[in-house]
Amino acid sequence: MKRVNVLIVDDNELDRYILRRQLTKIGVESIIEKDDGSTALEFLQDYDKNAMLYPDEFPPVVIFLDINMPKLNGFDFLKEFSTMRTRNELASVVVCMYSSSERLEDKEKAAKFDFVADFIVKGEVTEAFLANKITSLR
Amino acid sequence: MLIVLLTVFEITLTLWSVFEISNGVKFHELNLNHFKYSSQLMNKVSSLDANSNVKVDNLRAVVLNIRQQPIDCMDTINVVNKFIMEAIDTDSAIALCIQDIKDADHALSLIDDFENGSLDKEIFISKLKASAVTFNQTSILFEEPVSKTLSFIMKFMIPLVVIISFFNIIFISFMSNTITRSIRHAIQQLNHKKKKISLSDDISKNVSGELKVLLQAAQKRITSEMLMVEVNKKLETLDEQRTESLTRANQELSQFAYRTSHDLKAPLSATKILTRFIIEDINAGQLENAVQDTQHVHDQMEKLEELVMGILSLTEADSTENINSSINLDMVLDDIQQRLSGMMNLSDYTMERHINLDHALVNNQTRITQILENLISNALKYKDNSKPDVPFVRITISELVESYQLDIEDNGIGIPVDRHDEVFGMFKRFHPQISFGSGLGLAIVKKHVDYLKGTISMETSDQGTKFSINIPKVIV
Numbered sequence A: 001m002k003r004v005n006v007l008i009v010d011d012n013e014l015d016r017y018i019l020r021r022q023l024t025k026i027g028v029e030s031i032i033e034k035d036d037g038s039t040a041l042e043f044l045q046d047y048d049k050n051a052m053l054y055p056d057e058f059p060p061v062v063i064f065l066d067i068n069m070p071k072l073n074g075f076d077f078l079k080e081f082s083t084m085r086t087r088n089e090l091a092s093v094v095v096c097m098y099s100s101s102e103r104l105e106d107k108e109k110a111a112k113f114d115f116v117a118d119f120i121v122k123g124e125v126t127e128a129f130l131a132n133k134i135t136s137l138r
Numbered sequence B: 001m002l003i004v005l006l007t008v009f010e011i012t013l014t015l016w017s018v019f020e021i022s023n024g025v026k027f028h029e030l031n032l033n034h035f036k037y038s039s040q041l042m043n044k045v046s047s048l049d050a051n052s053n054v055k056v057d058n059l060r061a062v063v064l065n066i067r068q069q070p071i072d073c074m075d076t077i078n079v080v081n082k083f084i085m086e087a088i089d090t091d092s093a094i095a096l097c098i099q100d101i102k103d104a105d106h107a108l109s110l111i112d113d114f115e116n117g118s119l120d121k122e123i124f125i126s127k128l129k130a131s132a133v134t135f136n137q138t139s140i141l142f143e144e145p146v147s148k149t150l151s152f153i154m155k156f157m158i159p160l161v162v163i164i165s166f167f168n169i170i171f172i173s174f175m176s177n178t179i180t181r182s183i184r185h186a187i188q189q190l191n192h193k194k195k196k197i198s199l200s201d202d203i204s205k206n207v208s209g210e211l212k213v214l215l216q217a218a219q220k221r222i223t224s225e226m227l228m229v230e231v232n233k234k235l236e237t238l239d240e241q242r243t244e245s246l247t248r249a250n251q252e253l254s255q256f257a258y259r260t261s262h263d264l265k266a267p268l269s270a271t272k273i274l275t276r277f278i279i280e281d282i283n284a285g286q287l288e289n290a291v292q293d294t295q296h297v298h299d300q301m302e303k304l305e306e307l308v309m310g311i312l313s314l315t316e317a318d319s320t321e322n323i324n325s326s327i328n329l330d331m332v333l334d335d336i337q338q339r340l341s342g343m344m345n346l347s348d349y350t351m352e353r354h355i356n357l358d359h360a361l362v363n364n365q366t367r368i369t370q371i372l373e374n375l376i377s378n379a380l381k382y383k384d385n386s387k388p389d390v391p392f393v394r395i396t397i398s399e400l401v402e403s404y405q406l407d408i409e410d411n412g413i414g415i416p417v418d419r420h421d422e423v424f425g426m427f428k429r430f431h432p433q434i435s436f437g438s439g440l441g442l443a444i445v446k447k448h449v450d451y452l453k454g455t456i457s458m459e460t461s462d463q464g465t466k467f468s469i470n471i472p473k474v475i476v
Helices: A013-025 A037-045 A047-053 A074-084 A104-111 A127-137 B002-047 B056-076 B079-087 B092-116 B121-191 B199-206 B209-284 B287-319 B329-341 B365-381 B417-422 B441-451
Strands: A005-009 A030-034 A062-065 A094-099 A116-121 B324-327 B350-356 B361-364 B392-399 B403-410 B455-461 B464-472
Touching: A005 A013, A005 A037, A013 A030, A013 A127, A013 B209, A013 B287, A030 A037, A037 A047, A037 A062, A037 A074, A062 A074, A074 A094, A074 A104, A094 A104, A104 A116, A116 A127, B002 B056, B002 B079, B002 B121, B056 B092, B079 B092, B079 B121, B092 B121, B121 B199, B121 B209, B199 B209, B209 B287, B287 B365, B287 B441, B324 B365, B329 B350, B329 B365, B361 B365, B365 B392, B365 B403, B365 B441, B365 B464, B441 B455, B441 B464
Parallel strands: A005 A030, A005 A062, A062 A094, A094 A116, B350 B392
Antiparallel strands: B324 B361, B392 B403, B403 B464, B455 B464
16 A cells, blocks of 8 residues: 555544554554644644654644544634645645544534545444545545 | 682573573563554554544554563563562563553453444543553663663673683682692602602602692502513513523533433444454464453443443432431541542542531432542542642531531642633543543532532642532521
8 A cells, every 4th residue: 555644633542542553454654643633733733843753754644533522622623724734735634534423413514624535433444444445535 | 629610600600691681682672572563553543533444453463462572571581580680679670561461451452342342432542542652651661670680780790700700710820830839849859869768658748639649549550560570571581591591401411412422332332343453463363462452441341331320320410319318427438438449549549538517417418429429539530640749638528607518629630721611511521641530520510519509619720629519508
């Protein structure tokens, strides 16, 4: 598989662990984890610094984004990120929602952002499914 | 009332005067006719001589005409006329009328006698002539009392009417002035605000008569209307409040259902995948990984258990029966410590108890226990390992005059400043790295405190957190 930089934004350590393990299994090598929307935004904001610090893993190509996070939740992140991506080289970044929510309301809300490519429900994810998604996202 | 009587009297008098004057004019007319017919008779009698033929029918008709005038006059005169005429000494007119009728009757009998032939023509003519002269004289005599009566009415009644009218005007302006003055006085008195006197006292003291009745009725009406408006306003507010609280309860419930299903599902989904990992790892011989993931599964199950317990106690908070009993706080705290020691190693903490009560705390034991247990367990969970001091939780329960004060204080990590207003919400976790809780603890505490009609407040900083709960005493 082609090299894909992935950023996982989820406050739940176990969910991050599960996703990382599944992604690793399908051949994704560069994975960075953030435990909240706010830390993820900071990470993307410091573009130049992080591009130097992680020459192979930055910038991410796909962001897996949880919705329920304590400080800055997934939707808040999307709003902030939509203004941020217009000015940096982040324009090509796609977001894939990664949540346990199955509410239609949440899916519609996320779909309003054109850079949100998919909505994956936690617990329904198999490696084959994930591989399929990553390939189609590219 | 007086003014009405006076006005009615004035109008009656005026009408009556007008009527009398018109009567006087009628008397004049009658007299004029009388005079005319008398002259006719005189002429007819004068033209009679021994040779000419006597037209008896003509003569009779003229005499009947003459006779008709006093009869009409007597008809016109009423009791009041009679009374007034007697009073002003003009009743001779009535006597004249009566005499005139008699004279006419006499003249008629002369004509009858002449017709029968029992009266000589010459004698008849001279007698009839005398009658005509009498009629003429009566006419002249009649004029005087009639004029006198009329002038009396003109002289006396009209000034009387004028005087009464004048008096009437003065009386009306006096009354309107009095009314205006008393209204003005009342306005002045009522405008001048007095602190100690109520409006109704003010009215009964400073206003009198019908104005007082009016003001009192108006006051009553206004008071009742204001009361109505107030009641309506209160009902409206109550309605709004109910709607608002219902909407809020609905929102809370849907939020609760959403979060519950989310938080119940998350550990299950994770466990499902983890067990697959474990199988893979065992098959691959990576037992260390398998052990680690099994530990994860265990943690998830623990989390799930705690969430289910939390939900149960939250629903219990709504359904707990309100049975009050005398609570042995030492025993309650012992039990809590016992239960918590199953979850964490309590030897790392110090727990202080300060119970200062004059009387045993009487309240709902289930609620008090859950409040204390949740707060103590929070204090222990969010200890601050970076501080040199041993983590502590200090429980102080004291009796005030009308309430009990429960303080639970710790030297833990505190709650982030910007999230204080979320503290008592459901599913709120402020330390995801440390938390292994359901996010329901403080929501449960708040619910119990609300049920007990108490208040809860919080002071928190990086030095630690202190919850203070005030619960009113139960009236036994």
